[in-house]
Amino acid sequence: MIYQKDTAEPSYLDYKGKYKGIFSWIFSTDHKRIALLYMFSILTFFAIGATLGLLMKFELIAPGRTIMSAQAYNAFFTLHGIIMIFAVVIPGLPAVFGNFLLPIMIGAKDVAFPRINLLSWYLYVTGVSLVVISQFTGQGPPDTGWTFYAPYSFRTAGNMLPAVFGAFVLGFSSILTGLNFLVTIHRMRAPGMTWLKMPLFPWTLYATGWVQLLATPIIGITLLMIVAERTLHIGFFDPTLGGDPLLYQHLFWTYSHPAVYIMILPAMGAISEIITTYSHKAIFGYKFMIASVLAIAFVGYFIWGHHMFTSGMSGTALYTFSLLTFIVAVPSAIKVFNWIATMHQGSIDLQTPFYWAMAFLFVFMIGGFSGLILGSLAANVHLHNTHFVVAHFHFIVFGGTGFAFFGAMHYWYPKITGRMYDTRWANIGLVLFFIGFITLYGPMFYLGFKGMPRRYYDYDEVFHAGNIVSTMGSWVLYSGLVIIVINLFASLKSKIKAPSDPWGGKTLEWTIPSPPPVENFEEIPTVTKGPYNYS
Amino acid sequence: MTGETHRDDLTSKTGMWLFLFTEMLLFGGLFVVYSVYRFRNPVAFHLAAQELSVTIGTINTIILLTSSTMIAMSITALQTKNKKLTLFLLGITILLGLAFLVNKYFEWGGHIKEHIYPGSSILALRGQGDVLFFGLYFFMTGLHALHIIIGLIFIAIITAKIFRNKITFNNYVLLENSGLYWHLVDLIWIFLYPLFYLIT
Numbered sequence: 001m002i003y004q005k006d007t008a009e010p011s012y013l014d015y016k017g018k019y020k021g022i023f024s025w026i027f028s029t030d031h032k033r034i035a036l037l038y039m040f041s042i043l044t045f046f047a048i049g050a051t052l053g054l055l056m057k058f059e060l061i062a063p064g065r066t067i068m069s070a071q072a073y074n075a076f077f078t079l080h081g082i083i084m085i086f087a088v089v090i091p092g093l094p095a096v097f098g099n100f101l102l103p104i105m106i107g108a109k110d111v112a113f114p115r116i117n118l119l120s121w122y123l124y125v126t127g128v129s130l131v132v133i134s135q136f137t138g139q140g141p142p143d144t145g146w147t148f149y150a151p152y153s154f155r156t157a158g159n160m161l162p163a164v165f166g167a168f169v170l171g172f173s174s175i176l177t178g179l180n181f182l183v184t185i186h187r188m189r190a191p192g193m194t195w196l197k198m199p200l201f202p203w204t205l206y207a208t209g210w211v212q213l214l215a216t217p218i219i220g221i222t223l224l225m226i227v228a229e230r231t232l233h234i235g236f237f238d239p240t241l242g243g244d245p246l247l248y249q250h251l252f253w254t255y256s257h258p259a260v261y262i263m264i265l266p267a268m269g270a271i272s273e274i275i276t277t278y279s280h281k282a283i284f285g286y287k288f289m290i291a292s293v294l295a296i297a298f299v300g301y302f303i304w305g306h307h308m309f310t311s312g313m314s315g316t317a318l319y320t321f322s323l324l325t326f327i328v329a330v331p332s333a334i335k336v337f338n339w340i341a342t343m344h345q346g347s348i349d350l351q352t353p354f355y356w357a358m359a360f361l362f363v364f365m366i367g368g369f370s371g372l373i374l375g376s377l378a379a380n381v382h383l384h385n386t387h388f389v390v391a392h393f394h395f396i397v398f399g400g401t402g403f404a405f406f407g408a409m410h411y412w413y414p415k416i417t418g419r420m421y422d423t424r425w426a427n428i429g430l431v432l433f434f435i436g437f438i439t440l441y442g443p444m445f446y447l448g449f450k451g452m453p454r455r456y457y458d459y460d461e462v463f464h465a466g467n468i469v470s471t472m473g474s475w476v477l478y479s480g481l482v483i484i485v486i487n488l489f490a491s492l493k494s495k496i497k498a499p500s501d502p503w504g505g506k507t508l509e510w511t512i513p514s515p516p517p518v519e520n521f522e523e524i525p526t527v528t529k530g531p532y533n534y535s
Numbered sequence: 536m537t538g539e540t541h542r543d544d545l546t547s548k549t550g551m552w553l554f555l556f557t558e559m560l561l562f563g564g565l566f567v568v569y570s571v572y573r574f575r576n577p578v579a580f581h582l583a584a585q586e587l588s589v590t591i592g593t594i595n596t597i598i599l600l601t602s603s604t605m606i607a608m609s610i611t612a613l614q615t616k617n618k619k620l621t622l623f624l625l626g627i628t629i630l631l632g633l634a635f636l637v638n639k640y641f642e643w644g645g646h647i648k649e650h651i652y653p654g655s656s657i658l659a660l661r662g663q664g665d666v667l668f669f670g671l672y673f674f675m676t677g678l679h680a681l682h683i684i685i686g687l688i689f690i691a692i693i694t695a696k697i698f699r700n701k702i703t704f705n706n707y708v709l710l711e712n713s714g715l716y717w718h719l720v721d722l723i724w725i726f727l728y729p730l731f732y733l734i735t
Binding site: 112113116175179180182183186187188213214216217218220221222224225228232233234235236241242243244247251254 | 558562564653673
């Protein structure tokens, strides 16, 4: 690529390449532009998924039919699940902030395979399109839930094939992102950046990369088996053909439990960066943070069985999975303690991303503790398939990953756009979002404990009060979300330009201009100190 | 677009190795399914496996192993700047790959003629163990054959590039990578062969 070398390099936003207009984005192999492509697509699908959730909550405001039929409700929670899991939270932090910041934070000009990076976005769009197509073609939308449990997933008249194949393609996109990051981290760190001088966000992306790489093929082949089962009638999981539906659940969760760590590990990384920056103090227990990330990624492979405590397993399997589930909570707790210890005696700068990090800690802990309740065998029998489970995983997946995503958005916004956002509106949005979140999902713990099952559009009269509160929470949450997004978009026109280091961060991304130039660094830096050098 | 793309063969090969891990796990999931159903239907699997032709299986194993040797030798040939020999060896690799597919075609055709294929009502009469065995047989060897086809396409592209001097003795990492991929396809067959043909 040839461009005029001025005194100051053009930023990646102003850069004029071979293509004009939209093509300068969708044909770009610049990791920063691909990150923004991901950001806009993910935000779009997040808006769709959130709207589906809002409508589902409205259906649940009163017993009986309110605005949709039982079948429509089934289709809604299926689409909500597929979009939110496969198209929003799994790619969320790695594909957006990982793509944008990983090369910069380790002092590289781009990822190892820029063209594969762009390919992964194409695959992402293809996969989501297939899922969307499944809604409008064939004999009605899929209604199995995002888990595609056998044998219903090949008995239902719903249009499963495009949805399942779409999820397969999304998995492939995720594998390519993970592979790219692993190679980038191994091969392209700046001179002097040893493994133990690497910031924590890249470290979490490294662990995530391995999980993406080693777990995703399992769901890939499992989904292909569902496709083969529906088209060729091979009896992999159909009991009438000798197959075993339980085996499907095992294979499905062998991926889908580690997938939870694909969602939460980069979130933990982003929170680590935010807390250390606004505390103006090196992260407490840097090595322990790394060890706990790797431990979570490793142990996370061996606990899938806790999704199946009531499905039928041997006693030994039950005890083992339960014990391992408790063990994986230990490194997570280490991280929480280290974050709090980082704040201790720091000089804390109360900025919006810091508030997001605090909100994250609060909801993440509730999500984590409720996970321990579900991980104990006896309690699980009572709570399985109730709203308690729904509340738990929304606290972890939406509360953990979602809060970290918005925290990261506000933290790196000046770097990505070169502008400062309106702090007051950002804070108002956050407060509404937080209150709405607790009001929406809090009552679900109670409802589930009382026995309200998940995935029904109707419920008994005794659950009415809790559902009214929960539905009202969804309105507050949604308004907060709208304010946050509008504020971020409106701030693109802000007159206040961002300096290269608005928050006093110490990692490499704050040493280059905002927005970064095309090549990131005029000269690849040589790293001599650790990542959080506040002394 | 970023301005420069500097060449780093080790980076490229690391990426390929990681990709091969995912391929292994893809088949790994199928091996798990196979093991579970073999354990559940020992007699049916035992009898069904005897219907497969060990001869064709063995011939195909020899074909694939030879082709792997050929592509490995072609890399050495390119390193010693012997373009003619490289092209010759790659040509043999492709021919052997095609021969494997032809064998597979006749093998599958034979089964289908005997009404042994997924969804066949005659196969269904023989019981669930047989349905599972042949379902897995067609799915796993089919997926493997798909990998052979993809591998052959890659090798054909590489061969064309060597022919047009786009790949030479000092930038042969693409040839190495397709060699790695071809060895993986070979390796997976090394597992499929005993599972379906030899363990009876």
